Amino acid sequence: MLLQRIGNSGIGLGTLLDRAAARHPANVVVLDHDLDVAPELGRRCTVAELADLVDDLASRLWAAKVRPGERVVVYKSDGFDIPLLAFAAARIGAVPVLLSPKLDGGTAAELLRRARPAYLLTDRAKLDAELPPTVHELAERILLAAGEHPDAVGLRALAGTPRVPAVTMPPDHPALVTHTSGTTGIPKMAVHTGRTLLARYRPQATAAALVRRRETVAVHVSFVHSRMVSAMAITLLRGAPLLILADEDPAHVAELFARLRPGVIEAHPNSFMLWEELADDPREPLANVRYFSSTFDAIHPRTIHRLLTASRRRSPRFAQLYGQSETGPVVGRTYTRRWTGGTDGRCVGMPFPGMTDVRVVSRDGRPPSPSSPGYIEVRSDGRAVTFLGEPERYRQQVDGDWWRMGDVGYRTRWGCLHLLDREVDIVPGFGSTLVAEDTLLARLADLTEVVVVPDPDGRAVPVVCTRNDRPLDLDAWRTAAADLPPMAPPVHWRLDELPHTATTKIKRLELARILASRNGDR
Structure with missing residues (x-):
């Protein structure tokens, strides 16, 4: 039904709000900031x-x-x-x-x-x-x-x-x-074309059909990302109230959520990490959330568990969709309170039948596995058609209908895709940096971020951030890291010192360069 509302020939960005207004003209959009192009409109509009x-x-x-x-x-x-x-x-x-x-x-x-x-x-x-x-x-x-x-x-x-x-x-x-x-x-x-944009919305529209019509949807994603467009299309064409956040500060977000009680929240993985502290807020700003959704990257199990336990809904779900700007979502899965992380914390889900597909190609002649992850390649009708000004760079990632994601991982016997690392972030001989980071975050509640990057000598260096920038408990760290691959002593930084992308991902290569530069200046 939702896809019929959008149309079959393309997403039609220019008339999207016209169509939403024709069906639900009084539906509201609440902002946490004024619009530069129309400040007189205020922060609550139809x-x-x-x-x-x-x-x-x-x-x-x-x-x-x-x-x-x-x-x-x-x-x-x-x-x-x-x-x-x-x-x-x-x-x-x-x-x-x-x-x-x-x-x-x-x-x-x-x-x-x-x-x-x-x-x-x-x-x-x-x-x-x-x-x-x-x-x-x-x-x-x-x-x-x-x-x-x-x-x-x-x-x-x-x-x-x-x-x-x-x-x-x-x-x-x-x-x-x-x-x-x-x-x-x-x-x-x-x-992106109108047709590819429409194709990448299908998995998300299918998931949206599970949400009750009048649940308020809160969205905090990059305003320049295609996910913002799809979030608006899915939400407004269904007539659900929409809360748009520009500021991710936990105190600000807690006040809005406590007042407006969203039933669905869409945000970046790192924003959700930042919002873990909302679980302890006496106003219970997450109490009414039925669905948490993250589309941009794998998310740490500790974050999922903290957010789900903060909801007072009977069966809250955390939906994780794995994809990238070039492809849209290609695999997904949901989590419930019963999930504790376990051994499948790196599982990002299964392809969407009839919409996307995934394969893992060997890097070394051996079948892809946890110890020998392969290149992740995907197939989707939502794939971008080229890179503007760089068509050859685009062609380098294409193999027929398959698209190289730039990540490594493996698939289980059940078909679940496990994401272990970015190709460029692999630390030789270390294993998965993401698995190590998941483990450390699960074991050390005071950590708000940990990123493992290589130094110029190839050693794994953990860069850590702590809640309220408190000093790291080194004894607790050594205990938590005892069964992980050897690492250099942790480097403690403030969260705002880490280089971030528009979607709040950590720029790991840049972080490694900055770290090497600082060490070289000593």
Whole structure:
């Protein structure tokens, strides 16, 4: 039913909110921040109001000379208006290219160069403080979502422009460009079509059918990620209230959850780790949660257990979907309170029948196993069609219908996929760093993060963060690590010192480089 509501020819980003408003015009969206493009709208609005805002913004982009098929690179200060601006660009047939506000200005300029010819939609803060002067030559025209600049066109100055009809593009035409996490360098820019976006929603729409219609859905994911688009489509087309979070601070989140009582929460794995402390909040902000959902990466068993035990619902579930920006979700599984981690903490699930498939290819001629993990490859109709500006880099990951994920693991006799490491993060002779991290987090309650990376000599170095930055109990650490592969002494950092991607993943290669640099300076 949900897929019928979306349509069979493509996701139709530009009219998504129109269709949601036609069915549930009074449904509400609650924000924890003001929109730069429309601060007067406030933090509680109806879907009909958001649909009208997108229509208005589309007319302003048209007045700024944006036309069908042209690219609009969106790189602005963080906020929910990022996907709204993407919808507005799509509404007039343009192709939104979404760049995370967490990217530095130089990286954003390089991605703008790859997207040429393209408009740059930014704001005065980014233009003045972060973007290099070269963007004025790289962009066809610079548009401002907020503020004014003598060398840019401000959207606010175009308010009141006559509305223009929506433009329908073919389902196989580029519909959205999002960048990869950038954990291994400059991000790649994945090109999605209306058809591939629709295909990757099917697994998520199937799971959403299990949720009662009026459960409030709270979402805290990167505003430039395709998952934000799918979360909005699935939630609003079903008529469920939506709570959008830009700020992941636990105290802030606890106050909102205690007041609004979401029944479904979608967030990054690292955000859920940060929210473990909500389980101890006397207001019980997680008490009404029926489903927790994480799509971006494997999540630590301790986090799953803590969150599920904080719910007061009869049978809460934690849904984990494994995938990446290029593919969408490809395997998934759910957890209940009865699950304690055990030996399958690295199991990320099974493929979705008729929608996705997975295989593991040997790296050394031996069958993939826990001791000899192989390359994980997947097949999905939701796969991006190319990398913008880097088609050869895209082809290097393709083997017919199969896509190399860049991870290593194995499948059990029952077909469950076990994720052990990123290919580039393997520490020779150590085994799975993720398994070691899971074990340490399960045994040491005071840890809020642990990341095992190699030093220049190939030794495994654990970088640890603790609750409230308390000193690490070294005796407890030695006991917890006694049966794990040998590691260097732990290095204690603050959580905000760790380099993160737009989806809050740890940039392990960059962390290893920073660690080596600091040690070299001593």
